[in-house]
Amino acid sequence: MILKDVDITGLRYDCVAARHEGHVALELSASDEADRVHMHFLCHSRLLQDCCPKKLREELIADALRQVGRMPGFRRGERRITLPDAMETST
Numbered sequence: 071m072i073l074k075d076v077d078i079t080g081l082r083y084d085c086v087a088a089r090h091e092g093h094v095a096l097e098l099s100a101s102d103e104a105d106r107v108h109m110h111f112l113c114h115s116r117l118l119q120d121c122c123p124k125k126l127r128e129e130l131i132a133d134a135l136r137q138v139g140r141m142p143g144f145r146r147g148e149r150r151i152t153l154p155d156a157m158e159t160s161t
Contacts, residue, residue, distance in 0.1 A: 071098040072104060074151050076131055083119045090115040090126055094134040100152065111137045 075097040083090050099106045106152045114131035115121075135151065143149045 071100055071107070071149055072154065073097070074099055074154075076134075078127060078130055081126075081130075085119075088116065090117060090119075090121075090130070092130050094130050095137070098115055109138065113137070115135075 073096060074094075077095040077097075078092045079095070081090065081092040081141050091112065094111045096109045096111070097106050111134040113130040113133035115126055116128055117129060126133065138144050138151060144151070152155065
């Protein structure tokens with residue numbers, strides 16, 4: 071599956087847990103012509119509160135992809151996620 075878009079919302083820093091938290095939505099498709107699938111994850115990062123926004127985005131996306139990897143189909147290796155070249159450099 072090809073990762074088409076990533077949206078991060080509800081970003082906040084939890085002072086008690088000392089971590090960032092945000093909702094990460096991944097938009098995937100089997101090909102450019104196929105219907106798109108949306109997956110939503112609650113993701114976390116242990117970066118410092120005043121960390122670089124780009125690094126925080128990278129960590130939250132990595133956590134979402136980690137969670138995808140635990141789902142049936144992906145876990146068994148039947149499905150894989152491909153990042154477009156533009157997204158690999160921007161994430």
